[in-house]
Amino acid sequence: MQAKMNDMSKPDDYPEIVYKYRNWTDKYHKDILLENNLFMASPDYFNDPFDCRIPINYRLLDSPEKIEKYVTSFFNRHKEFLLRKNLNLQQEAKRMIEDYSKNIEIIQANYESILFAKQNLHYGVLSLSKRWDSILMWSHYAQNHRGFCVGFWEEKLRESRKFGKGGPVTYNVENDYPVIDPLKEEEQDQMIDKFTETHTKAFDWKYEEEYRINKLFFPEVPTDKERTIKISDDFFAEITLGLMIPKEHKEELIEIARNKNIRIYQATKIPLKFAINRNEIL
Numbered sequence: 001m002q003a004k005m006n007d008m009s010k011p012d013d014y015p016e017i018v019y020k021y022r023n024w025t026d027k028y029h030k031d032i033l034l035e036n037n038l039f040m041a042s043p044d045y046f047n048d049p050f051d052c053r054i055p056i057n058y059r060l061l062d063s064p065e066k067i068e069k070y071v072t073s074f075f076n077r078h079k080e081f082l083l084r085k086n087l088n089l090q091q092e093a094k095r096m097i098e099d100y101s102k103n104i105e106i107i108q109a110n111y112e113s114i115l116f117a118k119q120n121l122h123y124g125v126l127s128l129s130k131r132w133d134s135i136l137m138w139s140h141y142a143q144n145h146r147g148f149c150v151g152f153w154e155e156k157l158r159e160s161r162k163f164g165k166g167g168p169v170t171y172n173v174e175n176d177y178p179v180i181d182p183l184k185e186e187e188q189d190q191m192i193d194k195f196t197e198t199h200t201k202a203f204d205w206k207y208e209e210e211y212r213i214n215k216l217f218f219p220e221v222p223t224d225k226e227r228t229i230k231i232s233d234d235f236f237a238e239i240t241l242g243l244m245i246p247k248e249h250k251e252e253l254i255e256i257a258r259n260k261n262i263r264i265y266q267a268t269k270i271p272l273k274f275a276i277n278r279n280e281i282l
Helices: 027-034 064-077 079-084 089-102 104-122 135-141 154-158 187-198 203-208 247-260
Strands: 017-022 037-039 123-129 148-153 166-168 170-172 200-202 210-216 228-230 236-241 263-269 276-280
Touching (some): 017 135, 017 154, 027 247, 064 079, 079 089, 089 104, 104 123, 148 154, 154 166, 154 210, 170 203, 187 200, 200 203, 236 247
Parallel strands (some): 170 200, 236 263
Antiparallel strands (some): 017 123, 017 148, 037 228
């Protein structure tokens, strides 16, 4: 993803505040405010089976010249490792060229199986949104408008070193996967491709206006405790209470906001519109 940068070296399409819609009756959701915990979920938890499932496209190696170029680059990058295994590099290169020429679909399928399994084990993703006023998001993720929406300072999250890279999700209008070319060799290109894997989704999800932050847990496989990142109170920007939040939940959240010095709002309906407004109450 390419983004224009402003004078503060922050991409100008990044929001000031990013949001998480939550359910106050769910203990783990409550822990965001009670324990200051943010959970970095595995892609295996996602309700979208396409999410974080964008692989390198080895089918692009569709000529003898491209295959030979790829194999040569592969052996240049992994030469020391291969020599330590006492392999005959010339024979291995010949075998690899033949394999890619005849079995590219099998190679692609095996690669995707291994890649997605590793992502499930080692990737952590914190999914947020650029907006607090999505009627659908309140319905889907905040107990049908009975929950709450907590806002975080985007730059504070991104610059905290507690997480990895963050940024807005891109939604592909044609619903085609972005092309990740196996012939890319530069480290910068590979970093962009990793970001593309985690920050590109189907156009159907555009209403979420998602912003997400990743964390790579490596080489060990993280436990749920290790996936839980603790933040300080100054990461919180605001809280918005749902249109239909129960009175007792509202009182509890107001008390928490007061103790943590967080702005808090009450969502309201805009008369004669399918839209939400809000009023500051603390």
